[in-house]
Amino acid sequence: MRGNSFYAYALSVACLINSAISLTHRLPTRDVRTGTGAEQYYSTMPVAFVAPTQLDRVGWTATANSFQPGCEPRNVLDNTGATWWESRFSPTVDPLPHNIVIDMKNSYVINGFRMLPRQDRSPSGNIGQHTIEVSLDSKSWKQVGSGTYANDQARKTTYFQNIPARYVRLTAQSTAEGKGYQYVTVGEIDILSGPDPTLPRDNWKVTADSENPLPNQHRAVEATDGASTTYWSTQFDGSSPGFPHTFTIDQGSDKAVSGLGYLGPPTAQGRIGQYTVHKSTDGTTWTPVTSGTWTDDDKPKATEFGAVTVRYIRLTALSEAGNRGPWAAAAEINLFDGSRQATFFSVTADSHETSVPSEDGQANNALDGDPDTFWTTKWANTNNIPGYPHFFRIDMKASYSVHGLSYLPRQTPGNLQGNVGQHLIEVSLDDNSWTPVARGTWEDDQLMKVVNWEGVLARYVRLTALTEAGNRGPWAAAAEIQPLIQSTYSAPAPESQGQWGETIDFPLVPVAVALVPSTSEVLVWSAWNADKYGDGNGRTVTATYTPSTGIVTQSIVTNTQHDMFCPGISISKSGLIVVSGGNNAEKTSVYHPDTHSWSSGAQLVLPRGYNSQVTLSNGGIFTTGGSWGGARGGKNAEYYDPVANTWTLRPGCPVEPILTDDHEGIYRQDNHAWLFARQNGSVFQAGPSKNMNWFTTDGQGTTTPAGTRANDVDSMNGVAVMYDAVAGKILTVGGALHYDRSFTTANAHIITLGAPNTRPTVTAINSAHYARAFHNSVVLPDGRVLIVGGLNYARVFSDDTSILYPELFDPATNTFTVMAPLSIPRNYHSVAVLLPDGTVFSGGGGLCGVGCTANHYDAQIFRPPYLFNFDGTAAARPKITRTSPARDVPLGSTLTVTTEGAVDKFAMVRFGTATHSVNTDQLRVPLTFTAGGGANTYRVQVPSEPGVAVPGWYMLFAMDAKGVPSVAATINVQ
Numbered sequence: 001m002r003g004n005s006f007y008a009y010a011l012s013v014a015c016l017i018n019s020a021i022s023l024t025h026r027l028p029t030r031d032v033r034t035g036t037g038a039e040q041y042y043s044t045m046p047v048a049f050v051a052p053t054q055l056d057r058v059g060w061t062a063t064a065n066s067f068q069p070g071c072e073p074r075n076v077l078d079n080t081g082a083t084w085w086e087s088r089f090s091p092t093v094d095p096l097p098h099n100i101v102i103d104m105k106n107s108y109v110i111n112g113f114r115m116l117p118r119q120d121r122s123p124s125g126n127i128g129q130h131t132i133e134v135s136l137d138s139k140s141w142k143q144v145g146s147g148t149y150a151n152d153q154a155r156k157t158t159y160f161q162n163i164p165a166r167y168v169r170l171t172a173q174s175t176a177e178g179k180g181y182q183y184v185t186v187g188e189i190d191i192l193s194g195p196d197p198t199l200p201r202d203n204w205k206v207t208a209d210s211e212n213p214l215p216n217q218h219r220a221v222e223a224t225d226g227a228s229t230t231y232w233s234t235q236f237d238g239s240s241p242g243f244p245h246t247f248t249i250d251q252g253s254d255k256a257v258s259g260l261g262y263l264g265p266p267t268a269q270g271r272i273g274q275y276t277v278h279k280s281t282d283g284t285t286w287t288p289v290t291s292g293t294w295t296d297d298d299k300p301k302a303t304e305f306g307a308v309t310v311r312y313i314r315l316t317a318l319s320e321a322g323n324r325g326p327w328a329a330a331a332e333i334n335l336f337d338g339s340r341q342a343t344f345f346s347v348t349a350d351s352h353e354t355s356v357p358s359e360d361g362q363a364n365n366a367l368d369g370d371p372d373t374f375w376t377t378k379w380a381n382t383n384n385i386p387g388y389p390h391f392f393r394i395d396m397k398a399s400y401s402v403h404g405l406s407y408l409p410r411q412t413p414g415n416l417q418g419n420v421g422q423h424l425i426e427v428s429l430d431d432n433s434w435t436p437v438a439r440g441t442w443e444d445d446q447l448m449k450v451v452n453w454e455g456v457l458a459r460y461v462r463l464t465a466l467t468e469a470g471n472r473g474p475w476a477a478a479a480e481i482q483p484l485i486q487s488t489y490s491a492p493a494p495e496s497q498g499q500w501g502e503t504i505d506f507p508l509v510p511v512a513v514a515l516v517p518s519t520s521e522v523l524v525w526s527a528w529n530a531d532k533y534g535d536g537n538g539r540t541v542t543a544t545y546t547p548s549t550g551i552v553t554q555s556i557v558t559n560t561q562h563d564m565f566c567p568g569i570s571i572s573k574s575g576l577i578v579v580s581g582g583n584n585a586e587k588t589s590v591y592h593p594d595t596h597s598w599s600s601g602a603q604l605v606l607p608r609g610y611n612s613q614v615t616l617s618n619g620g621i622f623t624t625g626g627s628w629g630g631a632r633g634g635k636n637a638e639y640y641d642p643v644a645n646t647w648t649l650r651p652g653c654p655v656e657p658i659l660t661d662d663h664e665g666i667y668r669q670d671n672h673a674w675l676f677a678r679q680n681g682s683v684f685q686a687g688p689s690k691n692m693n694w695f696t697t698d699g700q701g702t703t704t705p706a707g708t709r710a711n712d713v714d715s716m717n718g719v720a721v722m723y724d725a726v727a728g729k730i731l732t733v734g735g736a737l738h739y740d741r742s743f744t745t746a747n748a749h750i751i752t753l754g755a756p757n758t759r760p761t762v763t764a765i766n767s768a769h770y771a772r773a774f775h776n777s778v779v780l781p782d783g784r785v786l787i788v789g790g791l792n793y794a795r796v797f798s799d800d801t802s803i804l805y806p807e808l809f810d811p812a813t814n815t816f817t818v819m820a821p822l823s824i825p826r827n828y829h830s831v832a833v834l835l836p837d838g839t840v841f842s843g844g845g846g847l848c849g850v851g852c853t854a855n856h857y858d859a860q861i862f863r864p865p866y867l868f869n870f871d872g873t874a875a876a877r878p879k880i881t882r883t884s885p886a887r888d889v890p891l892g893s894t895l896t897v898t899t900e901g902a903v904d905k906f907a908m909v910r911f912g913t914a915t916h917s918v919n920t921d922q923l924r925v926p927l928t929f930t931a932g933g934g935a936n937t938y939r940v941q942v943p944s945e946p947g948v949a950v951p952g953w954y955m956l957f958a959m960d961a962k963g964v965p966s967v968a969a970t971i972n973v974q
Helices: 013-017 073-077 220-224 363-367
Strands: 061-064 098-116 129-135 141-148 156-172 188-193 205-208 245-263 274-280 287-293 301-317 332-337 346-349 353-356 359-361 390-408 422-428 434-441 449-465 480-485 499-505 512-515 522-525 540-546 551-557 568-571 577-580 588-592 597-600 612-615 621-624 638-641 646-649 674-677 683-687 691-696 702-708 719-724 729-736 742-752 761-765 776-779 785-788 807-810 815-818 830-834 840-844 858-863 879-884 894-900 905-910 913-915 924-931 937-941 952-959 969-973
Touching (some): 061 073, 073 188, 129 499, 156 858, 205 220, 220 332, 449 480, 512 840, 522 840, 577 621, 612 674, 621 674, 674 719, 719 785, 830 913, 879 952
Antiparallel strands (some): 098 156, 129 156, 499 858, 512 913, 522 540, 638 646, 674 683, 719 729, 807 815, 830 840, 894 937, 952 969
16 A cells, blocks of 8 residues: 555546436536427437446455455455355354455545356355445445345446445345355455546537538537537548548647547448547647447447546547448547546645655655554754644545545554644645634544544645644654545435435346335336346246345245236235236236235236236226237237136227337337226326327227327327326326337426316426436326436437436426436336335336346435435424324225324325336325314325225325425325
């Protein structure tokens, strides 16, 4: 550690405020709309999601609380899976839990952890339940991930929000085999950081060696205008110049650059293949920094390199990717901000002793992390000993929120010389204007001194020693001096943008989710395999997350012989989770919360997958569509009677009226209908087709057209949510014209339902900030709706063009507000549901097999703004102390609710399920109430109409005058 700076952070506060993902559109820039009339859609610059990359592990060390000789902790850093760390198993077995700690020797802003199990084909010791924690000082730890790893040899990756850390600790709480073994193994561990955000292009001047001669078309500036429909192209007529072609960027001033992003033109012609990137400080002398070859496709490209501080960057195209001709073109070119890459802190002092060979007292010894080295002011030349005051100044190279400083006196046994007594601590942003943050006198001993203060933005920290603690002379000394940085990443202004919590690891990709009635556990599942789908083979990999304990448990369901990938999902009136169709397209499976078990239900009349289904006001379940599974086409509606356990066709409810005009045909046209239960067992279909319909489900069933969704287009994989069931209000947002390979919309509409079989009122409102598909929507207790995840350009199994900024819809203003960004993309096969504590569970994405970068075996918890005070601190929450009846509440009855403190509103939200952007179970019912005759006692009226309060399990929330919700009480409305 000698000679290294003790802290080296990768990110300025400006970068902490933004996501680590490279985004073209700065929050909250509006997208560019194209098209007219009923065919409006959004066409925006696709943005590449570049997964975080591993840090260089040179010099790192690993320690563990247990190890078997020959299987030392250092093996996890030796770049080979053929060796591993193993906890002690002989001659005695050390019991679980076991932990291994990585010391990176410097502190970096990190956002990912990667673990490779032992690779000798033995699953022995594979870790199951685990936690991941980080620390700046190896004493105070912050948990950033937890969950259960699958019992295989695949590499495990956990992403989390950006957080500064020097130490990373993996704690194994169980083995994955499930046989009670007490020893664990790990092959390799990597820590991830990056990618870098893009630099602003406001002051750029760009030039090219050649441009299209057409007036005002395909100029160099069109590669920096933020639109993918415009582009720069070299001349392509008969006198086209040949390769190489150059595109030169003048940033106007020196900037730290760590990479270049490239999006090819809308057509294939001119896509760059082989390339080089050069840098220059003067625009004349050029030095190469990287080179490579891009593939011939329409995906965004990126090349990253060690940060260089320059004014000029030049991209040189050496070939056309498809060898179509001597042309080069680009729709968008970005540079990555390299200011976040790790840099060492530096230090200066008014004096240091370096003339004594036996005692090296240079200033940087107090920043090397080694308590056996120290800084001391000059003392050897008695004729030239500087007196007090002495100062020690740290340049952190970037601005951080600094909230304290620790001072460790020299640790030479028995030598207190130079201990600082009276002192002053100051901070500065510019090294000129200094602000005092602490002052006082330290005791004359060798113990660590820690001073804390309110966090303040600073780049420089200065300790000024005013006296020697023991009055032994004019000297000052220190073994270590460390500024204390906020050790957790918080999104800016959580009171207005919310905040993302820790990562939950799952041993599968969560493609479907259900909030379990009566237990409030989160049940997730993937398919027959944890990370890929295929031919249905009669099994489903599932897992259950218990929020109260943070424990994830895995279970493989085989007794129903049902691969439940891509099904319809409904929570029945009695609280059973009914899953129909999917990969075993004829099957129905039923989850019983009271026994945590699955049973087989009746087989569907028509095998189907990608069907949508909804629980009805009469207690039945309605499903329609689903040509992904079984024979294609003709997937007319069926009705399930949970009591009789029978499926029956409803020939009066054909599938044809709900079809979209998808370019892949019927295989996609009848997928993922937006279904809502209303009065008398009726169903309203709000989309995703632009045509809407009513269905009745009695007898043979009937279909009544309900018009179109104003001027909206087909919006496959968009979302629709009933945010006010009393008023019949449905919000629809986004979607794509086609299921796959399609531009998306940001269109938003409010549908207000009247009586069944009547045309609703449809109101087009201001569009969302981002066009997206494959996103999810979650209605919150206060009626606002969170829109999370999605792609700007719809493509299955892809994280390209990820929209990382959620949006919050406010029905009071019909507007959208951008929320704190995701650190993990949530796209195709992602899910989201409301939890009883008013937070949102958002997870999954992918299911495309080993090595697919779109696979996300995790989830995160989003804390909406209503959980924070105006200053960003956690808000005090109202509390429901009693409900009468306690659980089972008849329709139309009065519910007596007692709370701690006064409340202003009540609402109930039905337990939700989700898969493929569809959540037909969730709906919000605002409730009326009167004073109940006692202090903080209220008489809450439950609607009598089952088409408003669809029978089943609900979360009952109380909200105070500030809109802060309680943790929900669980009630069963029948």
